[in-house]
Amino acid sequence: MGNYATYMKQFPNDEGFFGAYGGSFIPPQLEEPFKEITEAYLRISRSHDFISELRRIRKHYQGRPTPTYHAKRISDLVGTGCQIYLKREDLNHTGAHKLNHCMGEALLAKFMGKKKLIAETGAGQHGVALATAAAYFGLECEIHMGEVDIAKEAPNVTRMKLLGCKVVPVTHGLKTLKEAVDSAFEAYLEDPVNSIYCIGSVVGPHPFPVMVRDFQFAVGAEARDQIVEMTGDLPDTVMACVGGGSNAMGMFAPFIDDPVELIGVEPGGRSGEIGDHAATMSYGSEGIIHGFKCYLLQNQAGEPAPVYSIASGLDYPGVGPEHSYLHDIERVKYTTADDAACLESFYLLCRAEGIIPALESAHAVAGAIREAKERDRGTILVNLSGRGDKDLDFVTENYGFGDEYLQDWPSLLG
Structure with a gap:
């Protein structure tokens, strides 16, 4: 441990x-x-x-512990031998972490x-x-x-x-x-x-x-015990989406001193232009917002820049200060998933696993699929931080029911 x-x-x-x-x-x-x-x-x-x-x-009352689930169908569809596991916070009461x-x-x-x-x-x-x-x-x-x-x-x-x-x-x-x-x-x-x-x-x-991290710590602590019980070992990689970063800190904290890669996935949005994303770690610099210092997306005047994400829970110009620190000491790697990758993962999880994820969580799944495609073995543990009931109308009214986004997964299209 x-x-x-x-x-x-x-x-x-x-x-x-x-x-x-x-x-x-x-x-x-x-x-x-x-x-x-x-x-x-x-x-x-x-x-x-x-x-x-x-x-x-x-x-x-909440129904904890939430389970960790082997996403076998998605792992098989990726086909490289790398296995994806999901910490099912979507099953927590109210549908999220x-x-x-x-x-x-x-x-x-x-x-x-x-x-x-x-x-x-x-x-x-x-x-x-x-x-x-x-x-x-x-x-x-x-x-x-x-x-x-x-x-x-x-x-x-x-x-x-x-x-x-x-x-x-x-x-x-x-x-x-x-x-x-x-x-x-x-x-x-x-x-x-x-x-x-x-x-x-x-x-x-x-x-x-620190208060929110401590209250969220149970997520990673449960997942750590569960994945060891399921596979006999720690995962190779732990991933979570990052906006402000509560679900990610809860997931990462118990693994901080383990020989485990930690990856946070930010919303890449529509492009790398200001106002088209909310990828603070990729494009931000040190600043102050809402009473704390962190990495911050800023305009030339040093004010918080406009941000965008298809996932409303991720469209914040700042990020948790602990994430900023973990980035600087290179303990956590931060990457992005754009809207298209998020939607592909959203529909893929629906069709392949019978799970409708929150758009926020779909960013983390997109990152995990990308990582799994580059590996021939190992395990990736993803925090599926919430379910997508809230997103159903928005997604179907604006993007349909998924066939366009699943062209690279023909076996799912019937």
């Missing part, structure tokens, strides 16, 4: 930095509320009662005596998960979501409202995830005493990058 426990105690430092990245660059009026959150999290994260309650929730940290954040809010949960969402999975957590704990919930994403991810908007959540449309800028974060922060500033801002990824000011 790797020494991931040692790594996690070393990073971040007391100021919330992973090397040069992270920290807390926030308005003075938020310094005390964030200090309160940090102290409360550090206290209860070491509490037997808190940990026991969270484990009980995960087992009896997001509930892992949302239940933890809501339990923290309950402990702190907060009455209201405030957050942003892009694809809506974080919004649904937080609305679910709020309903479970009897808390108010307010989710800010860009108008573009509201139209694109309508099923998740309906789910949030059914769960009793107030959905706030964000109408400025590009009307997507970055603007939703801006809007949610502003709402939190109005009443930090009674509310808590529940960030949806390993981003934001300290302590949220």
Whole structure:
């Protein structure tokens, strides 16, 4: 077993930095509320009662552990001998990995005596998960979501409202995830005493990058044990999609000190031009956004650049500070998958495995298929971070039912 426990105690430092990245660059009026959150999290994260309650929730409410699945049909279709395995976070309650940290954040809010949960969402999975957590704990919930994403991810908007959540449309800028974060922060500033801002990824000011990573750690820890039980060995490669990067950090963290290749797959979008992708590691540089330092897609004025992804949960100009650090020390390799590869993998998983993935997750599957084609043996473990119910209308209305994207897989076309 790797020494991931040692790594996690070393990073971040007391100021919330992973090397040069992270920290807390926030308005003075938020310094005390964030200090309160940090102290409360550090206290209860070491509490037997808190940990026991969270484990009980995960087992009896969320349905954890989620299985790891051998994608044999896809592996056979690739035909090189390399085997692809999927960590099935799409089977987690609410359909994605997001509930892992949302239940933890809501339990923290309950402990702190907060009455209201405030957050942003892009694809809506974080919004649904937080609305679910709020309903479970009897808390108010307010989710800010860009108008573009509201139209694109309508099923998740309906789910949030059914769960009793107030959905706030964000109408400025590009009307997507970055603007939703801006809007949610502003709402939190109005009443930090009674509310808590529940960030949806390993981003934001300290302590949220470490808090979300810790709550997501269960994903990789389960997958590590499961793949060893299934194959007798660690995987050669572990892969996950990266937007802000919560599902990837949860998947990567338990493998940090193992002899395992780690690959994050970013959204390559339509092209390498500004505004056509959200591939922060490939095209970004050091900057500050939403109260933390990270790799950031920026314009010439040093402001966050416009971004695009077919997957609403990945269209963010920044990335988690821990990802930025792991990139610099070359522990994680970051690559991209464009829209066409994402759609091919989406349809391939539907037809070959009977699994409808989230578009976000399809980026990681696309990366895994590309890697598998270049190998004659070995195993690739992919975090299938969410299911695609939310994407069905958008995909079928804009791209049809897949035949065009499966021309290279004739056996699937009948």
